[in-house]
Amino acid sequence: MSGFLFRRLRQTLLLLFLLSLFVFLLFDLIPGDYLTEMEMSPSVSAQRVEQLRAQYGLDKPFLVQYFTWLKAVLGGNLGYSFAQQRPAAALIFERLANTLLLGTAALAMTVLMVFPIGIISALHSGRWPDRLGSAFSMLGLSAPPLLMALFALYFAFASRWFPLGGIGGPRHWILPGLVMALPLASYLIRQLRLEMIDALQQPHVLAAAARGLSSSQIVRHALRSALNPLISMLGLVWGALLGGSVVVEKIFNWPGLGLLLVESILSRDLFVALNAILVSALLVIFSNLLADLLLACNDPRIRYQ
Amino acid sequence: MKTIWKYAPWIISAVLYLLVGAAPFLAPYDPQQQFRQFPLQPPATIQFRDQEGERSWRPHFRLKASGFSPRHSEGTRMAAIDLWAESQPYSWLGLTWQARLFGSRDPSLPLLLLGSDRLGRDVLSRLLHGARFSFTIGLAAVLLSALAGVFLGALSGYLAGWADGLMMRITDVIFSLPPIFVVMGVRVLFPIELSPSRAYWLIALSFTLLGFTIFARVIRGQVLSLKTQDYALWAQACGASHWWVLRRHILPFTLNTVLVQGMVLLPTVVLGEVTLSFLGMGVQPPDPSLGNLIAEASTIPVMTGSPWMLWPAVVLLLAVFCFNLLADRIKGVEKSRRMW
Numbered sequence: 001m002s003g004f005l006f007r008r009l010r011q012t013l014l015l016l017f018l019l020s021l022f023v024f025l026l027f028d029l030i031p032g033d034y035l036t037e038m039e040m041s042p043s044v045s046a047q048r049v050e051q052l053r054a055q056y057g058l059d060k061p062f063l064v065q066y067f068t069w070l071k072a073v074l075g076g077n078l079g080y081s082f083a084q085q086r087p088a089a090a091l092i093f094e095r096l097a098n099t100l101l102l103g104t105a106a107l108a109m110t111v112l113m114v115f116p117i118g119i120i121s122a123l124h125s126g127r128w129p130d131r132l133g134s135a136f137s138m139l140g141l142s143a144p145p146l147l148m149a150l151f152a153l154y155f156a157f158a159s160r161w162f163p164l165g166g167i168g169g170p171r172h173w174i175l176p177g178l179v180m181a182l183p184l185a186s187y188l189i190r191q192l193r194l195e196m197i198d199a200l201q202q203p204h205v206l207a208a209a210a211r212g213l214s215s216s217q218i219v220r221h222a223l224r225s226a227l228n229p230l231i232s233m234l235g236l237v238w239g240a241l242l243g244g245s246v247v248v249e250k251i252f253n254w255p256g257l258g259l260l261l262v263e264s265i266l267s268r269d270l271f272v273a274l275n276a277i278l279v280s281a282l283l284v285i286f287s288n289l290l291a292d293l294l295l296a297c298n299d300p301r302i303r304y305q
Numbered sequence: 306m307k308t309i310w311k312y313a314p315w316i317i318s319a320v321l322y323l324l325v326g327a328a329p330f331l332a333p334y335d336p337q338q339q340f341r342q343f344p345l346q347p348p349a350t351i352q353f354r355d356q357e358g359e360r361s362w363r364p365h366f367r368l369k370a371s372g373f374s375p376r377h378s379e380g381t382r383m384a385a386i387d388l389w390a391e392s393q394p395y396s397w398l399g400l401t402w403q404a405r406l407f408g409s410r411d412p413s414l415p416l417l418l419l420g421s422d423r424l425g426r427d428v429l430s431r432l433l434h435g436a437r438f439s440f441t442i443g444l445a446a447v448l449l450s451a452l453a454g455v456f457l458g459a460l461s462g463y464l465a466g467w468a469d470g471l472m473m474r475i476t477d478v479i480f481s482l483p484p485i486f487v488v489m490g491v492r493v494l495f496p497i498e499l500s501p502s503r504a505y506w507l508i509a510l511s512f513t514l515l516g517f518t519i520f521a522r523v524i525r526g527q528v529l530s531l532k533t534q535d536y537a538l539w540a541q542a543c544g545a546s547h548w549w550v551l552r553r554h555i556l557p558f559t560l561n562t563v564l565v566q567g568m569v570l571l572p573t574v575v576l577g578e579v580t581l582s583f584l585g586m587g588v589q590p591p592d593p594s595l596g597n598l599i600a601e602a603s604t605i606p607v608m609t610g611s612p613w614m615l616w617p618a619v620v621l622l623l624a625v626f627c628f629n630l631l632a633d634r635i636k637g638v639e640k641s642r643r644m645w
Binding site: 014015018019022023026029030141142143144146147150153154157164239240242243246247250251261262265266268270273274277280281284285288 | 474475477478481482483484485486489490492493494497572576579580583584585586599603605608609618621622625626629630
């Protein structure tokens with residue numbers, strides 16, 4: 001186990017290093033730095049600009065600047081939001097909490113949809129419950145989330161059962177959560193169905209059936225082996241949820257990370273935009289790591305590869 | 306009947322691309338032309354009766370007076386529809402044209418087949434031009450991704466070693482981010498206001514940055530196994546150059562995969578561009594894209610008051626559904642796919 005853990009951690013660290021380099025490269029690629037504007041002003045002398053540039057380390061080579069930046073980021077300093085006049089870190093983590101709330105609601109809805117539909121489809125494969133499940137997942141996968149969100153907004157307006165957006169009690173979570181959950185759930189339903197059909201034909205499940213176990217017990221036996229690929233997909237889940245959150249948060253005016261990203265890009269608030277991307281990438285990378293560790297706990301074969 | 310159903314996604318996709326390709330000729334007006342007396346005009350109704358109510362072989366259209374145009378509030382007005390109607394000169398297929406496929410005979414009464422938007426612009430014309438932008442950007446990004454991805458993937462699989470390692474780590478980084486975040490990250494580097502052609506290539510290239518990783522990974526895996534095939538090794542033993550072995554004995558076998566991956570990628574890229582423009586980071590408002598057309602229609606007052614503005618959403622739905630069906634057909638088997 002420790003060998004596996006070590007290898008996996010080494011991979012993650014390498015990935016983190018490359019990712020931070022990538023984000024810093026983006027910062028560096030933006031034309032001009034923070035003193036370019038000052039250079040053009042007639043009231044600031046050229047020496048003063050040079051002095052400031054040396055003071056802030058902007059005359060140093062790329063790698064030195066990179067490590068200075070990395071040290072600041074590791075210390076929790078993500079720069080300053082010029083649009084909102086406050087430190088970027090506070091802003092980003094406040095919005096991240098909102099997105100995590102919505103994401104968790106969406107995840108709960110996903111689980112509630114995936115297990116019943118996936119298992120029933122597999123048990124009745126080829127018959128009408130399966131057809132219905134397939135149609136559902138086909139619809140969820142090919143309907144663009146953008147249009148689903150717009151439809152949900154219209155539905156909220158027409159039925160008057162749900163608020164039209166914003167953050168608040170559980171009633172505010174339902175529609176945006178559902179729109180985020182549907183593509184994900186459709187994808188996972190397909191996977192679970194295929195895995196369950198496979199698992200139900202395994203010898204140990206047949207043996208359990210032959211001994212006369214009740215169908216719920218048989219499902220439990222099959223589910224354990226069908227679950228592995230799904231656990232490894234848990235890593236994908238947060239990536240998909242975060243990606244989906246951009247559009248959903250924009251349409252439902254949910255003050256989360258996705259909306260923050262959109263606002264900051266449109267108002268050229270660069271620290272916030274790039275660091276929001278960095279933070280969400282960290283979230284995805286760590287959920288991938290967590291998924292792999294969970295998988296290794298559930299399936300001993302993986303540890304000794 | 307079964308045959309029609311079998312080929313329906315192909316036919317509809319081809320028709321969609323032909324329609325948007327001919328958009329300048331098919332659209333009755335310029336996408337930015339305003340008819341200031343006709344804002345938020347409901348779609349025209351077509352009938353085969355002329356102004357006097359007589360039956361006529363020539364189609365006529367009737368515009369209801371909307372509440373916003375007091376000057377024309379005296380009921381409905383009618384005009385004949387002309388085929389090959391004269392218009393302002395515009396360029397299409399490298400030629401300058403003076404006519405469009407159809408238009409209104411009465412210059413004071415515009416032919417608003419799908420109604421008009423808040424600024425009195427023809428929704429059909431904007432829809433055709435916007436879809437042209439969105440659909441061709443998908444095609445361009447997929448082609449560029451395929452070129453770059455096959456080249457880099459083949460190289461990294463064939464050479465192996467540190468170049469391969471570096472390549473795979475780069476794709477790892479791009480994979481670890483939600484796709485839309487990568488595109489937005491690239492978008493940060495450039496000003497929000499861009500000319501349409503610059504926005505076009507910027508978006509196409511940023512989707513290429515995403516798409517090439519998918520091609521590169523799959524092709525690399527195939528090349529890794531194909532290069533150890535007996536015929537490839539034999540060719541090398543006979544003194545064939547690396548380039549020859551790649552071109553002659555390895556790459557032809559990856560063609561099928563390239564096609565499948567391309568078809569899977571197409572709807573994703575089209576949708577991605579629409580999403581980006583919807584968020585205000587794609588092509589900028591006076592120029593239409595499916596995304597910013599949908600954005601204009603995405604408020605409750607517009608959805609309930611002038612639902613004809615939602616036609617772009619319908620077209621998007623149809624296109625994405627068709628492209629997805631097509632990809633499923635081509636794949637044959639259900640494989641994993643990336644999500645937005």
